Amino acid sequence: MATDPSLTCCRYLLSAILAMEPSYCLISHAKACGEGSITEQVQQFILDHCLSTPSDFYAPYLKNFLKKLITQVESDHGSVLDKFYQLYAQYITSFKDDSLDKRDSRICKRISFLFPDGCSELQTCSHSSVLNFPSQCSINMLEGDTGCSIWPSSLFLSELILSHPELFSNKVCFEIGSGVGLVGLCLAHVKASKVILSDGDLSTLANTKFNLGVEQPEC
Template identity: 25%
Template sequence: MDQHSPSPLNEQQRALVLHVKRQILQMRQLRQFEWSPPSRPNSESAPEMQPEGESKVPLTVTMPEIQQAMLDQIFYDPVVLKHPPSSIYQHAFLKKVIYMIEEEGLYDISEDLMELFTELLMTVPKRPEEGGPPLMPCFKSYSLDRNCQKVVTVMEEQTTISSGTTGLRTWEASFWLAEYLIAHPEFVQSKNVVDIGCGVGFLGIACAMLGAKKVALTDGNMDVLTMAQKNIGYNKAPCPVSATALDWENFTNEQIASLEAEVLILSDLTYDPTNIVPLVTVLKAILVRGVSAFMSSAIRNPQTFIDFFAHIRKECVGVQIDEVILDGLDHLFFFDEETVQTVKVFHLHFP
């Protein structure tokens, strides 16, 4: 066993810790976890080389310095302690790391890491399938960069449907649109952004972090709006962010005018055929000349998608719909590879 004390991290080790941190904050499923940083095709950095005469040591989370760095920079990070991932997830992650250390047999398990694992072991509830209580809402944090300098933290459900709505969790299409806007922040910078069907608010708060002038999160479900309002408070947005009720079938011209919309963002709103007419009704009122809309959607039912575009072209005469090319985006978020859908992003505007 290696008994030496952890040493300062080099560039590659820091990159590994940050890669692990982003996955933990997002609570990526452990069966899909990436335990080493993936190679980036556009990266100019050369692979780390050991000094002459020394053997190359594989970069792994089991190394003593990585174990300590994960504790210091992830589990004991004041921001993470304030808005932690679920204790069930933290326990499962540490259990996996301990198993990896024991299986590899090269290093000791950090005493601090074992102490934290033991604390969680004594306090963490059982999972529902093991007879424990239902999963409760928990914090998930999504980094808008690879260094975790801009992070959006939201409380969200861990189940697909809660309180009769799918709006209490962040969906994959939001990540694709967020990645596009991260690559092109000029579309929201210094603009009044209105999030239509905001859900828990991840996408709108991300726009605030990207330089929007003002952001309005809107939804017609009061449980969703309550969650979105709380999530505004968990983030230190650099611009005003509000949560506002907007009923797609019962709104006033005064409500629309008060939004002062310059850019609309919409994510995963076309999955339900019954949403199409109300959604287009509210878009017709807001999407006027001078206002742009960026829309992302997972293509689950192609016919619903076709019907939506047919209806919006009919009601918003002259609107231009451009599909956005997503190739080459820097993927900052982690998707469920087993349930991933085809996602498309569109820019709707009047020429």
């Protein structure tokens, strides 16, 4: 049976929000779900499945996403669900800019990889088509700094590793500049015989060590 394209788009949208991708990426996924516009059905999906627990998100990130979503729907002459206005108003009134000065604060991004239905070879959770890796990041590095950011190259390499485990299983793997450790976690998941991670920054290494100690993966 063919896969429903709208269902696939919604899965990508959910994964993008959990991974806290940039707002323009979320808007693009949301428009794809609505075949070119963020319909009320798509908005309801976001409320029910993506933002069911808004407290799980870093406040400035969610505030920015809500602003972009409302602006996009209004510019397309669509109807914004009242709940989005309420959430945005809540963040405007409660968010304090001085929270950005807490440089040692951390949040957890959940990096999700989607697999076709029935593809269980790569997963320890054989009944799930989604594989989630939680990774801690520094709040002050969310906008694109080096060591504690999720780089697109690491996402592509992680996808390659999970898609072709036979290339990496039972191999000794060494990564230079491991960042948050996502690639290393994927290598361990496909049962590389030994994984060596390195980085030149002590705070990044400490963050990587923390991520390696988080229970992996989530399903």
